[in-house]
Amino acid sequence: MSETTTPAETLGSPPAGSRRKLHGNLGVASIVFMVVAAAAPLGVIGGVVPLGIAGGNGAGFPATFVVATIVLLLFSVGFTAMTPHVDEAGAFFSYVRKALGFPVGIGVALVAVVSYVAIEAGVYGLLGPAGASIVELFGGPTLPWWLFALAAFAVTTYLGYRNIALSSRVLAVLLTAEIAIVAILDFVIVVRGGDHGLSTGVVDPHAILSGSVGIGLLFAIISYVGFEATAIFRDEARTPERTIPRATYLSLILIGAFYAVTSWAMISGWGDEEAVSRATDSGSAFLGDTAQRYLGTIGADVIxxxxxxxxxxxxLSFHNVVSRYLFALSQRDVLPASLSRPHGRHGSPHLASLWISGVVAVSVILAVVLQLDPAAQFYTWFAGATTVGIVVLLIATSVAVLAYFWTDARGHSQWRIRVAPSLGLIGLAGALVLILANLKDLVGGSSVLAWVIIGLLVGAFAIGIVIGRRVESRPTSS
Structure with missing residues (x-):
């Protein structure tokens, strides 16, 4: 027996055998359903859009979705060019590891885990009150929000333990239903011609540049969190070299078009000035009020x-994503090896899924014990951390793409590996500046909390660097 140092490239790759590798046959449609579901389109329309209209650039807000989509499509040009050269399911950290080294990749991976766990836990703060409002809507008693969070948690844990195909079918049904009802609302508003004719704010430079364009773009960028998760399903995808790029582009285009068209329709439904006034005054009730006006009580209840x-x-979508992050880290011996052993029958990352469920459960319990407001505090604080983390990950991946192709174009055009990624990087850097400048407002006006979030993410990255270096230098027997 002799001691040898493990090569860095080998460290970054998953085991050659299949015992610690996920398997599946997901096509483009299945991955798109999971990614678009993670973006929570109806949640964005009901929650983020009123904020963007009220605090951003008013009737010009739909145009910010167009800008955000273009920036992320530019990012995706380089991201998908590198995809065939990254033969592992680790999403961002696999790309960063490939170009910038194993320790940096692990640092990015921990930032991703913190960001995704935060958003999964935080959304329970919106789901709980939403469930309580449904019971009250149908004449039931007022129930605590955590009861509905508990029920959803149990179902999520069960589905996360099972095969990914089951989750994708559940998401397909739910996503189809929510997109269908919003499409009907959009259609009715457009056919009726809105309150004062259809809004022209989406193409009017004066409207687009009115108010706070920065805040508008900030809320638009937040709405896309989760689109990049296409690559985390690589091992479970059918012909991933083709499936992942197609799913990435299709997800972005669908999300962007849905947000832009629906926000424009909702503004048209009230008229430019009235829409801004109502979005400011009613907030999360803006969608319901619009549905009540154009679809009646039944339509509003369905929404x-x-x-x-x-x-x-x-x-459920974020749970599946972060479980696979843990699975991928375990494959590389950063976490206990047991986490990268798929379930014998379901082929799922069942132990990694249970770990995530445990962390989320502790977060929700603490929110209840500390009597945090589920939406204004619990969700907002966690969403703030996720927003910063995900944009940082996008920037790191953009840098990784540029670095990877710096000396060898590998047959790609300059547009695909230089120009588009650089333009995307500039756009993302601008978005990060806007987010950091407004982070205090995003987390309830607390500068201390804003710095805590930044410190948490920086700490996660630093810890990942340390762990990565230790794993990289660890001697192995041969």
Missing amino acids: TVLYFTSLFACI
Whole structure:
């Protein structure tokens, strides 16, 4: 027996055998359903859009979704160019590890884990009250929000333990329903011509540049969190070299079009000035009020129910994503090896899934014990951490793409490996500046909390660097 140092490239790769590797046959549609569900389109329309209209650039807000989509598509050009050269399911950290080294990759991985766990836990703070409102809507008693969070948690834990195909089928049903009802609302508003004719704010430079464009773009970027998770399903995808790029582009285009069209329709439904006034005054009730006006009581009730299921779909999607992050880290011996052993029958990362459920359960219990407001505090604080973390991950991946192709274009055009990634990086860097400048407002006006969030993410990255270096230098027997 002799001692040898493990090569860095070998460290970054999963085991050659299949015992610690996930398997599946997911096509483009299945991955798109999970990614779009993670974006929680109905949740964004009901929660983020009113904030963007009220605090951002008013009637010009739909145009910010167009800008955000373009920036993320530019990012995806380089991201998908590198995909065939990253033969492992680790999403961002696999790309960063490949170009910038194993320790940096592990640092990025821990930032990703913190970001995804935060959003999964935080959304329970929206789901709980949404469930309580449904019971009250149908004449039931006022129940504590955590009862509904507990029920959703149990279902999420069960589905996360099972095969990914089951989760994808559940998400497909829920996502189809929520998109269908919003599409109907959009259609009715457009056919009726809105309150004062259809809004022209989406193409009017004066409207687009009015108010606070920065805040508008900030809320638009937040709405896409989760689209990048296409690559985490690599091992479970059918022909991933083709499936992952197609799913990435299709997810972005669908999300962007849905948000832009629906926010434009909702503004048209009230008229530019009235829409800004109502979004400011009614906030999360803006969607319900619009539905009540154009679809009647039944339509508004249906949207209330589907808002709840949209949030559940979001939680389930992020749970699947972060479970696979843990599985991938375990494959590389950063976490206990037991976490990278798939379930014998379901082929799922069942132990990694249970770990995540445990962390989320502790977070929700603490929120209840500390009597945090589920939406204004619990969700907002956690969403703030996720927003910063995900944009940082996008920036790191953009840098990794540029570095990877720096000396060898590998047959790609300059547009694909230089120009588009650079433009995307500039756009993302601008978004990060906006987010950090407004982070205090995102987390309830607390500068201390804003710095705590930044410190948490920086700490996660630093810990990952240390762990990565230790694993990289660990001697192995041969």
